[in-house]
Amino acid sequence: MRADKILVIGSEGQLGTVLSDALRNVYGASNVITSDINVPKSNYAGCFEQLNILDANRLFEIFKKHKITQIYHLAALLSAKGEQNPRQTWNVNMNGLFNVLELAREQNLDKVYFPSSIAVFGGKTPRKATPQFTVLQPETMYGITKEVGEQLAQYYYTRFGVDVRSLRYPGLISYQSPPGGGTTDYAVDIFHKAIAGEQFECFLDRDTRLPMMYMPDAVRATIELMNAPVDKLSMHYGYNIRAISFSPEELAAEIKKYIPDFHIYYKPDFRQKIAESWVESMDDSFARNDWGWKEEYDLSAMTEDMIKNLQLLRSKDTSEYDKKMIL
Ligand code: AKB
Numbered sequence: 001m002r003a004d005k006i007l008v009i010g011s012e013g014q015l016g017t018v019l020s021d022a023l024r025n026v027y028g029a030s031n032v033i034t035s036d037i038n039v040p041k042s043n044y045a046g047c048f049e050q051l052n053i054l055d056a057n058r059l060f061e062i063f064k065k066h067k068i069t070q071i072y073h074l075a076a077l078l079s080a081k082g083e084q085n086p087r088q089t090w091n092v093n094m095n096g097l098f099n100v101l102e103l104a105r106e107q108n109l110d111k112v113y114f115p116s117s118i119a120v121f122g123g124k125t126p127r128k129a130t131p132q133f134t135v136l137q138p139e140t141m142y143g144i145t146k147e148v149g150e151q152l153a154q155y156y157y158t159r160f161g162v163d164v165r166s167l168r169y170p171g172l173i174s175y176q177s178p179p180g181g182g183t184t185d186y187a188v189d190i191f192h193k194a195i196a197g198e199q200f201e202c203f204l205d206r207d208t209r210l211p212m213m214y215m216p217d218a219v220r221a222t223i224e225l226m227n228a229p230v231d232k233l234s235m236h237y238g239y240n241i242r243a244i245s246f247s248p249e250e251l252a253a254e255i256k257k258y259i260p261d262f263h264i265y266y267k268p269d270f271r272q273k274i275a276e277s278w279v280e281s282m283d284d285s286f287a288r289n290d291w292g293w294k295e296e297y298d299l300s301a302m303t304e305d306m307i308k309n310l311q312l313l314r315s316k317d318t319s320e321y322d323k324k325m326i327l
Pocket of ligand 1: 079080142172183185
């Protein structure tokens, strides 16, 4: 058995920031190489390589230099940003994944992680307890790239034996890093406004219920899936995975328990249509049965933890907080 040497691509994003820290805790800092098109914002001691994922030669160079055995490929344009530039979204999301899968095939990597999303679903998908195998027909370019990405992942496994693993993430909520260009971003932005004592203009309607997950659950799910024995896995494309579902109105009511003066108002924009094409909740029995998935955070536990941590961060250093968190 060779030692695990992990490359995280897209380490400066919302998930990448927190997942890279968790991976360093599990595998040791010297065994986790982070990479991103953007250089790290904060003072950062670990090993970082700048990488545009469309540059396959540079990817190969990093692979060789660090003797990489596993890749977590997180770099992608999300749903809302993706609609503003569908061509670039196709290019980055598809060709980036293709470069990673080709490297994995040619260099015999042990494992690849590819994040899928609830964006693979579309208006014809059953909205509640959405089954694993169902009509997809996504309605955004981001969703299309995730659906095709899932097919590619499964293809590289069955055709070439590349062990690709994937989760269909719901909206992810975290205090450590801001999201960047998704339809579920409101569920993070709302906390920043609430703790700053400001009112929040919500770009989704009050009763738009979507699946969501708190970051510690998302990170644990990812690492658990990657460490599950391969013979337990029913599939090598996106597992449905469930934690919480709520609407903006329900989230605001929860926040008001801690910040009673908090005020939300609704001004839906183009992201409303995207949200309406997604689902409310998923049936994730494959994830539960295959590798024992179980969420820890419900709406109230997540809200309490978010507010506690954001207040702590803000009280430590307001200018550093603003630099990192305000989009
Ligand atoms: C988005 O809103 O685009 C993402 C996602 C659900 O994949 N957070």
